[in-house]
Amino acid sequence: MARRSLRENLIEAGFQTIWNSGYAAAGVRDIVAAAGARPGSFTNHFASKEDFAGEVLERYFAYVSGLVENALARDGTPPIGRLRRYLDVITSKLETHDWAHGCMIGNLSLETAVHSERLRIRLVDIFERWRRPFAACIAEGQAAGEISRAFDPEDLADFLLSSWQGAMLRMKVERSPEPLERFKKIIFSTVLGRE
Numbered sequence: 737m738a739r740r741s742l743r744e745n746l747i748e749a750g751f752q753t754i755w756n757s758g759y760a761a762a763g764v765r766d767i768v769a770a771a772g773a774r775p776g777s778f779t780n781h782f783a784s785k786e787d788f789a790g791e792v793l794e795r796y797f798a799y800v801s802g803l804v805e806n807a808l809a810r811d812g813t814p815p816i817g818r819l820r821r822y823l824d825v826i827t828s829k830l831e832t833h834d835w836a837h838g839c840m841i842g843n844l845s846l847e848t849a850v851h852s853e854r855l856r857i858r859l860v861d862i863f864e865r866w867r868r869p870f871a872a873c874i875a876e877g878q879a880a881g882e883i884s885r886a887f888d889p890e891d892l893a894d895f896l897l898s899s900w901q902g903a904m905l906r907m908k909v910e911r912s913p914e915p916l917e918r919f920k921k922i923i924f925s926t927v928l929g930r931e
Contacts, residue, residue: 743781745771751792755840759789759847789844790858796840797862803829804866808873815877816928819870820920823900827916830904835911841866842901867893874928883928892927899923 749770753762764778764785771777782788807822830837837843841862849856870893877883887895899919906915 742771742773742777746773746778746781746788747791747795750788751795754789754792754844755837759844764788786852786854789848789852789855793841793844793855793858793862797866800839800841800866804869808869814882815873815880816882816924818873819877819896819928820924823916823920826900827913827920830907830916831913835907835913838904838908839901842904845901846905863894863897867897870896877928887927895927896923 746767750762750767753767753770757766765775767788768775768778778788782791803825804822807825808818810818813821826839841859844855845859849859867890871889874883874892874896875889878885878889883892903915903919907913
């Protein structure tokens with residue numbers, strides 16, 4: 737069996753370090769030590785900590801995209817049910833971390849967008865790509881008369897993701913699923929309800 741490359745080890749170690757400690761607290765030395773690498777090896781693979789964090793973000797987004805694809809897959813479930821399924825899947829993932837972690841994309845948005853233009857632009861791109869499958873699912877629900885047509889599907893998808901990030905922020909503060917459940921109850925009875 738082939739061994740993982742040092743670069744892969746660094747990304748995995750960085751993923752865990754950033755996930756557990758945040759971007760600012762994740763020192764390059766800590767990441768290198770967690771990867772079992774020699775000092776100086778980081779700069780052989782990454783031009784900067786910002787570039788490295790961008791790669792970690794892409795790794796995390798690939799994971800999230802897989803969850804989105806599975807939850808929103810056209811399997812006979814109506815669009816509104818698929819949207820609910822995604823939120824329920826994420827809720828169960830958040831529970832495994834005792835409501836303390838939230839979403840790495842949201843966490844890094846709060847932590848880095850003011851200080852790193854490069855990461856801010858990367859996050860804008862991720863949010864745009866993240867919104868697309870939700871907008872498509874919402875448009876399908878609108879065409880079926882299942883979701884109100886009062887709003888553009890892109891706007892609704894953006895609102896859904898942004899509001900969900902806010903609910904996760906409150907969840908982390910309260911260490912409780914209540915903000916998530918409140919969000920789901922309100923969004924499905926208002927903006928994602930029928931006309």
